[in-house]
Amino acid sequence: MGSLQQPSVLKGKKVITENDAIVPKIFQNIQAQFSKQIAIIYEDESEEFKITYGELERLTNKLARTLKRLCPVNNNRDAIIAVSMKPTYNLPIVLLAILKSGMAYLPLDGAFPQARVTHIIDESQPLMVFVDEDNTLSYGETPVITYNELFEESKAESELPPEYNEDPKELAIVLYTSGSTGVPKGVKLPHATLINRLEWQWRELPFSDKERKTIFKTALTFVDSAPEIWGSLLQGRTIVVVPKHVTKDPEKFINVLEKHKIQRLVLVPSLLQSMLMYLSLQDNHRSLKSLRLWICSGEILPQTLAKEFFSRFANFGHTLANFYGSTEVMGDVTYYLLNDISQLEDMDKVPIGRPLDNCIIYIVDKNLNLVQQGEIGELVVAGRNLAAGYIRGRDSHRFVTNPHAIDPGKFLMILILINKLALITTCTERIR
Numbered sequence: 001m002g003s004l005q006q007p008s009v010l011k012g013k014k015v016i017t018e019n020d021a022i023v024p025k026i027f028q029n030i031q032a033q034f035s036k037q038i039a040i041i042y043e044d045e046s047e048e049f050k051i052t053y054g055e056l057e058r059l060t061n062k063l064a065r066t067l068k069r070l071c072p073v074n075n076n077r078d079a080i081i082a083v084s085m086k087p088t089y090n091l092p093i094v095l096l097a098i099l100k101s102g103m104a105y106l107p108l109d110g111a112f113p114q115a116r117v118t119h120i121i122d123e124s125q126p127l128m129v130f131v132d133e134d135n136t137l138s139y140g141e142t143p144v145i146t147y148n149e150l151f152e153e154s155k156a157e158s159e160l161p162p163e164y165n166e167d168p169k170e171l172a173i174v175l176y177t178s179g180s181t182g183v184p185k186g187v188k189l190p191h192a193t194l195i196n197r198l199e200w201q202w203r204e205l206p207f208s209d210k211e212r213k214t215i216f217k218t219a220l221t222f223v224d225s226a227p228e229i230w231g232s233l234l235q236g237r238t239i240v241v242v243p244k245h246v247t248k249d250p251e252k253f254i255n256v257l258e259k260h261k262i263q264r265l266v267l268v269p270s271l272l273q274s275m276l277m278y279l280s281l282q283d284n285h286r287s288l289k290s291l292r293l294w295i296c297s298g299e300i301l302p303q304t305l306a307k308e309f310f311s312r313f314a315n316f317g318h319t320l321a322n323f324y325g326s327t328e329v330m331g332d333v334t335y336y337l338l339n340d341i342s343q344l345e346d347m348d349k350v351p352i353g354r355p356l357d358n359c360i361i362y363i364v365d366k367n368l369n370l371v372q373q374g375e376i377g378e379l380v381v382a383g384r385n386l387a388a389g390y391i392r393g394r395d396s397h398r399f400v401t402n403p404h405a406i407d408p409g410k411f412l413m414i415l416i417l418i419n420k421l422a423l424i425t426t427c428t429e430r431i432r
Contacts, residue, residue: 007370008363008377008424009404012355017199017384020166022191024100026234028161031057034236041213041260042089042241049089053236058159060093064100065162066154070145071103071127078171078188078391082126082142083220084108084117084135087241090147092216092229094130097150102164103127104171106186107220110137116184120176124186124391168192174391175223175327186391187327189226196384197330198231200357204335205264205293205321207235213260217242217253223331224266224297247271250278257291264293269301276308289316297323297332301350310341324352328398328416329385333359352422359383362415363422368403379422380415387416 031039035054042049051059073079081098083105085091098105106124108117110132117137121129129139133146173189214232216239218225232239240260246252254275257265267275272294279287294309301322309320319339325332336353338344355361363377364370371377382402389399402415 006373008373008375009370010355010361010424012200012359012383013357015199015203015357017192017196017358020168021195021199022099022164022166022168022170023096023172023194023230023234024161024164025166026195027096027100028057030234030236037236038238039233040089040092040239040241043256044088044243051089051093056093056096057161060097060100061159061161062154062157063093063097063150064164065157066150067097067101067103067128068162070143070153071101073102073127077125078174079103080106080124080126080171080174082106082108082121082124082129082139084110084129084131084137085147085220086110086132087216087220087243089241091220091241092233092239094147094150095229096233099172100162100164102162102170104174106174106176107225108137109219109221110135112137114138116179119184120186124174168195169388171388173226175221177327185394188388188391189330190388193330193385193387194226194230196358197332197356198227198234201227201231202235203357207237208263211237211263213238213240213262215240215242215257215260215262215265217247218266219244222298223327227331228266250275254278254288257288261290263290264295265291266295266297268298269296269305270299272296272309273305276305276312279312292317293319293321295321295323297325303344303347303350306338306344306350307341310338310344314341322350322352325385328387329359329381330387332356333381333383333385334361355381355383356385359385361424362404363424368400368415370404373424376421376423379420382415386414 031053035052037053038050039053039056040051079102081103083094095105106126108120114137121139121142126142129142129144131144131146168191170191171188172191172194174186175189176184176186214237216228218228229239242256246256306320319337322336323332324334334352334355336351360382362370362380364380365377389396398416400415
């Protein structure tokens with residue numbers, strides 16, 4: 001008799017998380033342990049900035065209290081503050097202050113077209129917009145403020161932590177999609193969603209004892225910026241803020257990675273390609289030997305590029321990770337780790353792997369019925385990485401009741417339609 005066909009379902013590890021885990025509370029505990037450790041480093045051609053965890057705690061408490069005073073919250077709508085700032089030392093300071101104030105941050109980009117900014121402001125209705133001194137965009141009637149103005153306003157405030165709602169269902173981040181398939185939508189990411197993503201990372205890809213510094217270089221408007229910032233600051237590590245012009249220059253960027261002995265890096269495959277191309281022109285084959293974990297996300301990872309990576313870093317103990325997801329699932333919902341070029345044998349594509357903790361992947365047909373393993377279908381996701389929908393409830397048809405849930409608890413009752421064709425291979429239960 002032939003073996004029975006199995007439905008296309010993959011379950012991530014079920015992990016119990018703290019029910020009251022939110023960013024400000026975790027940070028408050030961490031800063032007490034690492035008060036003298038450097039939290040943020042920023043270096044540019046004209047300035048150098050460092051701040052310890054203790055200093056960051058006291059400063060952001062004052063800033064958060066000022067925000068609460070300047071932006072009284074209306075309980076009938078989401079409390080959002082938009083942020084349109086270049087990546088310098090004050091950007092993570094502002095973000096932490098916003099979360100400590102009990103509000104969520106919504107990233108903007110000074111390079112956005114005015115029409116896109118106007119749409120986002122009109123739809124999300126932020127209470128305030130943080131801007132740089134050289135801002136040229138208009139935000140309508142929404143008040144604007146610079147970091148320096150907030151700093152001056154906060155001088156008389158207490159350094160004690162402000163009061164905030166400790167409900168992990170509270171909104172932490174709003175990220176607008178690119179709008180490449182239509183009008184941009186604001187994805188609502190609660191603290192619980194962010195923390196589930198981070199706790200998986202800390203368990204599956206933990207920091208080594210010697211790994212003290214990490215890089216923050218991803219544009220804030222992209223979801224990968226969240227793990228770069230909070231994955232490190234909530235573990236007592238130092239984040240090195242890299243200006244955009246440095247990231248775009250392979251030589252300067254690699255020098256920063258070498259200088260700070262960075263051991264992990266999140267990057268899109270196109271950046272990996274440019275870095276490998278630059279390294280191939282150098283004589284030093286020991287370059288970036290400390291950088292052991294390379295995490296590709298945001299684009300398809302070509303098999304040829306993965307092979308090129310291991311050709312460059314053979315015998316150095318490097319890991320190449322392929323993360324897959326979307327903004328609606330906190331950036332990543334599956335992962336696949338490559339440790340050797342031999343894993344790519346007999347593969348025409350790099351797998352997207354298995355689900356993260358507390359997440360389930362289903363491969364379904366157009367009616368949401370499960371297909372059999374080995375059959376191609378549409379990938380849908382349930383679990384703790386799901387967003388809380390879109391601003392103003394737009395496109396609610398993408399968040400649907402889970403017909404495959406069997407007494408799963410509330411966090412598995414909703415599916416998000418990813419609109420990706422995929423299949424589960426039966427040999428290793430991984431997704432392609």
